[in-house]
Amino acid sequence: MRQRFTARAVVVGDRAGTVVPDAVVDVDDGRISWVGPADDAPPAGDAATVAVPGVLAPGMVNTHSHAPMVLFRGQAEGLPLERWLREVIWPREGRLTPDDVEVAMTAASAEMLRGGVTTSVEMYFSPERIAAAVGRTGARAVIATPLLPLPGMPPLADQLRDAVALAAGVPEDGTVEYGLGPHAAYTVPLPVLRDAAAAAREHGLLFHLHVAETASEGAGLLATHGLSVPALLAAHDVLGGRVLAAHCVHMDDGDLELWREYDVAVAHCPASNAKLASGVARVRAMLDRGIRVGLGTDGPASNDGLDLLADVRLAAQLARLAERSATALTAAEAFWLATGAAADAIGRPDLGQLAAGRRADLVHVDTRDLLFEPVGDPGDLLTHLVWSGASRLVRDVWVGGRPVVRDGACTTVDAEALRADVANRAARLAGR
Structure with missing residues (x-):
């Protein structure tokens, strides 16, 4: 499966804090094959396109x-x-x-x-x-x-x-x-x-x-x-x-x-x-x-x-x-x-960065929020993410290119049923 993700910017996850504006991330069979500016991207071919309105960051x-x-x-x-x-x-x-x-x-x-x-x-x-x-x-x-x-x-x-x-x-x-x-x-x-x-x-x-x-x-x-x-x-x-x-x-x-x-x-x-x-x-x-x-x-x-x-x-x-x-x-x-x-x-060089060869664990952070203003240069997106960002702005998550969170909700399990189950089990363990 080939996928092309487009985003306002990509936060790479490296020590330098690299941020690529107007970015593309290409994924082949669960691994990243290319990352960079949209203007430099290779032909998309038959890749399914996923457009996100905010920042893509590594899982x-x-x-x-x-x-x-x-x-x-x-x-x-x-x-x-x-x-x-x-x-x-x-x-x-x-x-x-x-x-x-x-x-x-x-x-x-x-x-x-x-x-x-x-x-x-x-x-x-x-x-x-x-x-x-x-x-x-x-x-x-x-x-x-x-x-x-x-x-x-x-x-x-x-x-x-x-x-x-x-x-x-x-x-x-x-x-x-x-x-x-x-x-x-x-x-x-x-x-x-x-x-x-x-x-x-x-x-x-x-x-x-x-x-x-x-x-x-x-x-x-x-x-x-x-x-x-x-x-x-x-x-x-x-x-x-x-x-x-x-x-x-x-x-x-x-x-x-x-x-x-x-x-x-x-x-x-x-x-x-x-x-x-x-x-x-x-x-x-x-x-x-x-x-x-x-x-x-x-x-x-x-x-x-x-x-x-x-x-x-x-x-x-x-x-x-x-x-x-x-x-x-x-x-x-x-x-x-x-x-x-x-x-x-943890000795896992296949994870943690949006870079070619790594696994396609991607996080979409919605930047259409006052927390992400003003932005004078691309690096401000990372600064805002650290100092004023909030996990509630995580809208979508992919693991190996597979969607596991969509529009802020986990797609693979029933979170509400799990919450009730955890509450009941916790009460039993506490002796209540």
Whole structure:
């Protein structure tokens, strides 16, 4: 199938913030074959033409999510992370069923698609049901099967064996990819982390874990081993390969140098970190060292949303406050963290930018709104998108050229029925 998209402008999703006015995007069999000004476009031939009146942007990539936690949205308000997990979230998760996970993930996936997020990295229980959910909505997911020593769960060695087996034999269509998701060094023993990292490297899997989210989480490990968590991971051969570390808030210069040395990518979650008062990650210092960084929402119980475009703006604001500099993170860089940089952070060069050879995950943002005025030059469209844009202006979304959102509504699932189903299941899990 050949398609030609025409738009007021294309936002490429690169670090430079390239905006192409009066643009054309050609798609062949789900991949982009050409992008550029309409005046330079090759003949359309038999391509089906799709004209959008606003901006075309890349589908955003959410680098860290526990999306089925829509079941716990807004719960445990005001608690710090450790109490939030142990007193409220983990007890309720102990009552989860695989059906709960699939329904919740389906609803969350539809929510993300309506906000222009076409790919998410998920670390949650029942990974096969998460895959089934995104199969229904038409989104993409990299599913890091969790490894966590909770009551009622199999031994960690068995969890690891099953997770590696699950990752084998997945069709290479770019829709679903499995990885390994040991929770953190303070919950998963170091020998298990080492074995999981070795398995991830052997099979080319994404290895995803939480690191340095709070100031105190590594205190016990530091007292026992005399090393920070990043240094401890390096010393135990956990780093190397496709490692994606979530949060990385409390990192000193030595820790960041280890991340640079081992090419560890960071999933930066500004809204979750702010809500739980965990701190502000040193994004400028990471980028200046060449560390790969992508934006994530974290779970919708700690954000409390899945609106990555809102997190784009917050990431830029917090970086500027932390550095006391209005240039600490530009609008172009902030949007790049949710698109091209996010794709790089998860090791998926087929996603995140509107460029030839990449998958045709396209987002139409309607610019016929006062939020997008005035426009003196094409770059203003990107600036407005970051500083005053809103996910409600996402009108249409295509994944691999397939329409999944039309006129602001998900076309693949019944969002209202899912909302009611999630509400009923959340009440049961809360004991109401």
